[in-house]
Amino acid sequence: MNKRWFGILSPVVLWLCFFMMVPMIAVVGVSFLSRDTVGNLVWTFNISNYTRFFDPLYLGIYWDTIWLSVLTTLLCLLLSYPLAYYITTAGPRTQKWMLIGVTVPFWINFLIRTYAWVLILRTQGLVNMGLEQLGMISEPMQLLYTKGAVLLGMVYTFIPYMVLPIYVSLEQMDKRQLEAASDLGASRWSAFWRVTLPQTKSGIMTGGVLVFVTTTGMFVITDILGGAKSQMLSNIIQNQFLSARDWPFGAALSVIFMISSLIIIWLFNRALRSKYESAKEARA
Amino acid sequence: MKSNTLNRKNPLLSIHSFLMMAFIYIPVIVIIVYSFNDSRLSMSWEGFTFDWYLSLLDNRNVMEALKNSLIIALTSTIVSTVLGTMAAIAMRKLMSKSKGAIAGLLYMPIVVPDIIMGLSLLVLFSQLGLDLGKTTVIIAHITFSISYVYVIVSSRMANMGNQLEEAASDLGATQWETFRYVVLPSIWPGVIAGALIAFTLSIDDFLISFFVAGPNSSTLPIYIYSSVKRGISPEINALCTIMILVSVALIILAQWLLNRGNREEKKTSMLPF
Numbered sequence: 001m002n003k004r005w006f007g008i009l010s011p012v013v014l015w016l017c018f019f020m021m022v023p024m025i026a027v028v029g030v031s032f033l034s035r036d037t038v039g040n041l042v043w044t045f046n047i048s049n050y051t052r053f054f055d056p057l058y059l060g061i062y063w064d065t066i067w068l069s070v071l072t073t074l075l076c077l078l079l080s081y082p083l084a085y086y087i088t089t090a091g092p093r094t095q096k097w098m099l100i101g102v103t104v105p106f107w108i109n110f111l112i113r114t115y116a117w118v119l120i121l122r123t124q125g126l127v128n129m130g131l132e133q134l135g136m137i138s139e140p141m142q143l144l145y146t147k148g149a150v151l152l153g154m155v156y157t158f159i160p161y162m163v164l165p166i167y168v169s170l171e172q173m174d175k176r177q178l179e180a181a182s183d184l185g186a187s188r189w190s191a192f193w194r195v196t197l198p199q200t201k202s203g204i205m206t207g208g209v210l211v212f213v214t215t216t217g218m219f220v221i222t223d224i225l226g227g228a229k230s231q232m233l234s235n236i237i238q239n240q241f242l243s244a245r246d247w248p249f250g251a252a253l254s255v256i257f258m259i260s261s262l263i264i265i266w267l268f269n270r271a272l273r274s275k276y277e278s279a280k281e282a283r284a
Numbered sequence: 285m286k287s288n289t290l291n292r293k294n295p296l297l298s299i300h301s302f303l304m305m306a307f308i309y310i311p312v313i314v315i316i317v318y319s320f321n322d323s324r325l326s327m328s329w330e331g332f333t334f335d336w337y338l339s340l341l342d343n344r345n346v347m348e349a350l351k352n353s354l355i356i357a358l359t360s361t362i363v364s365t366v367l368g369t370m371a372a373i374a375m376r377k378l379m380s381k382s383k384g385a386i387a388g389l390l391y392m393p394i395v396v397p398d399i400i401m402g403l404s405l406l407v408l409f410s411q412l413g414l415d416l417g418k419t420t421v422i423i424a425h426i427t428f429s430i431s432y433v434y435v436i437v438s439s440r441m442a443n444m445g446n447q448l449e450e451a452a453s454d455l456g457a458t459q460w461e462t463f464r465y466v467v468l469p470s471i472w473p474g475v476i477a478g479a480l481i482a483f484t485l486s487i488d489d490f491l492i493s494f495f496v497a498g499p500n501s502s503t504l505p506i507y508i509y510s511s512v513k514r515g516i517s518p519e520i521n522a523l524c525t526i527m528i529l530v531s532v533a534l535i536i537l538a539q540w541l542l543n544r545g546n547r548e549e550k551k552t553s554m555l556p557f
Contacts, residue, residue, distance in 0.1 A: 008374040009386060012367045012430060016389050019427045023404035024396070030407055079304060086301040101305055107535040108312060109488045111505055112524040115512050116311030119318060119327070122516070126314065129327050159308065217397035220490065224512060234399055241403050241495065251407070254400055261397070 031251035039245030049252035058236070058253075065233040066260075068147075069215040072154040076211050077204060079155070080162035084203075087163070088170040102163045110157050114224050117153050118144060121225070145227030153225040154215050161214065162207035169203025170196075205272045213261045233257055312528060319521035336522035346523065349507040356418055356493075356503060357486035360425035365479040367426070368433025373467070375434075376441055393428040394435070401428065402495030409496060416498035424496045425486045432485060433478035440474025440542065473541040480538040484531050 031049055034042045052058070087098045105113065120126045121143040128140040143149060173196065181191040219234035233253065240250025319337070323330035340346050371390060375383070393401065402424070409420050448470070452462045490505035497506055504527065511520050 002378060002380055005374040005378040006380075008370050009378070012371040012434075013386060013389060015367065015430065016392065016427065019405065019408070019423060020389070020392050020396070020401075023408040024400070026407050026411065027400070027404045082297055082300045083304045086297050098301070098305070102308065104532060104535070105308055105312075107484060107488075107531045108528050109490065109505060109508075109524075109531065111490050111508055111512075112315065112527060113311060115508070115516075115520070115524065116315045118512065118516060119314055119521075120311060124325070124327060126327055156307070156311070159304070213397065217399045219399065220509070237399065237403065241406060247407065250403065254403060257397075258400060 027251045027254055030247055031255050033248045035246055035248055039247070041247060049249045050256075052249060053252065053256060061231055061236060062233055062256075064230075065216055068151065068154065068232065069212050071151060072158060072215045073208050073211045075151070075155045076158050076162040077208065080159055080207070081166055081204075083159075084163045084166035084170055087167055099167070102160045105160050111220060111224075113157060114153050114221050117149065117156070117225055121149055121152075144225065145229065147226065147230055150222050150226040150230050153221040154218065157218070157221060158211045158215060161210045165206040165210070166200060166203040169200040169206075173199045202272060205268050209265050209268050212264055216257065216261065315521050316525045316528070319518065319525040321518065321521075324518060336518040337526075339519055340522055340526075343519065345502075345507060346504075346519075349502050349504045352418060352421075352501050353487055353503040353505075356421050356425060356501075357483050359422050360429055360486050361479050361482045363422075364426045364429035364482050365433050365475060368430045368478060368482075369437050369471070369475050371430065371434045372437035372441060373471075375438065390431055390434050393431040398491035399495075402492040405492070406495045416496055416501070418501045420496045420498070421493050421501055421503065424492050425482075425489060428489075428492065429482035429485055432481050433475075436478040436481060436542070437471060437474045440471055440477070444470055473544060477538040477541040480534050480541070484534045484538075487527070488531060 030041065032045050032047065034044055034046055034048070036042050053062075083102070087095055087102075090098060118125070122128075123140040123142065123144070125144070127143060128137070131137045132140065177195050177199075178191055181195050182188075186194070216232075217234050219232065219238045222230050222232045222235055234257070237250050237253045237257065240246045240253065244250075318327070320332050320334070321327075321329055322333035322335070375387065375390070378386075405420070405424050405427070406416075409416060414420055448466050449462055452466045453459070457465070487503075488505065489503075490509060493503050493506055494509070497503065502510075504523070508520060508523060508527075511517060
């Protein structure tokens with residue numbers, strides 16, 4: 001019986017092995033090669049692509065990237081949690097419409113959503129035009145091609161990624177515990193801090209990982225809203241592959257990117273599990 | 285029933301949520317509104333026009349990109365829907381130790397960041413000596429779409445019991461007949477929804493196509509990206525508006541198909557998993 005199902009699965013498995021696994025392994029392989037002057041791969045083993053990463057220039061970009069991802073994740077969390085909370089407590093009709101409202105942006109091309117901010121932020125854009133007409137500024141402000149614009153674009157793009165997991169965990173929470181807390185005299189704030197927040201930790205973690213990892217790989221937003229000044233790790237990777245034609249170095253940076261993402265996911269998971277286990281022990 | 289503690293409304297919370305929804309939608313509305321503005325450069329409102337939509341029709345680059353996007357999306361949707369559905373049907377029945385590993389493989393394209401997928405396929409294609417073009421983009425799109433079709437069809441089948449299939453075979457149906465007349469009709473809405481999602485993902489994809497498209501295989505998102513890098517233009521607003529409306533319409537259709545027939549489940553299942 002199983003033989004038949006393996007037979008049906010084999011084209012998919014072969015496809016994904018060949019176009020997903022093999023290429024990723026090839027990237028790891030390429031990261032240990034070198035290149036000649038025209039950019040062709042040269043088959044000599046070396047680790048100089050990795051040692052080059054420790055150049056202050058690249059380390060600086062790496063830290064900028066991590067810092068931007070951390071800021072984006074925190075801002076998304078602060079802005080999304082109250083929204084998710086509101087959606088959970090709303091009546092069924094409002095709830096349904098608001099959920100659709102935060103889901104639809106997933107399906108609008110993020111390139112288009114980023115471009116919208118160009119219309120709003122550029123020197124002849126909506127914000128500058130509005131402020132000028134109100135007489136609040138005489139000269140247009142430089143809003144586009146700044147770090148702030150990149151942060152805004154990132155937070156804007158990833159808010160739905162944070163709202164939905166938090167909403168799911170709020171929805172699954174055992175609400176009787178809140179009644180118990182209030183019966184036992186807890187204030188609403190203390191009930192929130194001591195009952196609701198710990199119970200929605202898994203949603204916060206899922207959203208956090210999703211936002212953090214995706215932000216790190218998003219070169220388009222820095223490219224369009226940050227201009228040439230703000231370079232992130234993903235911009236450098238993209239550049240090595242498509243313009244500079246230094247594939248071995250680009251591959252090494254990609255491996256570093258994947259490893260740091262895995263470490264972050266692992267850390268998040270560990271934090272989540274340790275909390276969960278200490279809660280279990282406390283109950284025992 | 286909601287508990288009272290959760291239900292007490294805080295006005296600050298309502299204001300925050302209203303502002304957040306405005307924040308999410310204002311940029312999208314700005315694009316749509318300005319695609320009708322009768323001014324090439326200024327952001328001040330100069331009157332309503334439909335010209336930018338008409339000038340898209342005369343733009344050879346846009347028409348070429350549209351043609352490429354449609355060819356790529358249709359081909360990759362057909363292949364990935366067949367493969368993804370086969371995977372979902374087989375995985376439901378498979379009893380094997382390797383099931384976990386296969387499931388991991390099936391989720392990989394969703395989990396791996398787009399940029400990594402794009403550049404690793406670029407490395408593969410160049411080592412195979414394949415010229416970048418529509419074929420390479422189609423292969424890349426099939427690879428990520430398989431996973432989404434698989435997830436959607438599987439979720440549709442999760443609500444499906446074994447009773448009907450057992451009844452059919454007890455009544456003497458062959459395995460093919462059971463599949464054709466029992467399994468297929470009940471998963472059909474899921475398959476169509478999966479195909480619509482695959483189509484939308486393909487039409488919308490920028491990151492992966494950017495790595496594996498050749499000079500003559502620009503898709504609509506690649507065209508938009510290169511125009512945006514050159515500066516803003518009202519034609520781009522019009523093109524973006526069309527793409528927004530098409531994606532949203534396709535997704536609403538997919539959502540409707542998935543919810544129809546799921547009568548036991550009162551909650552609407554929201555698409556992004």
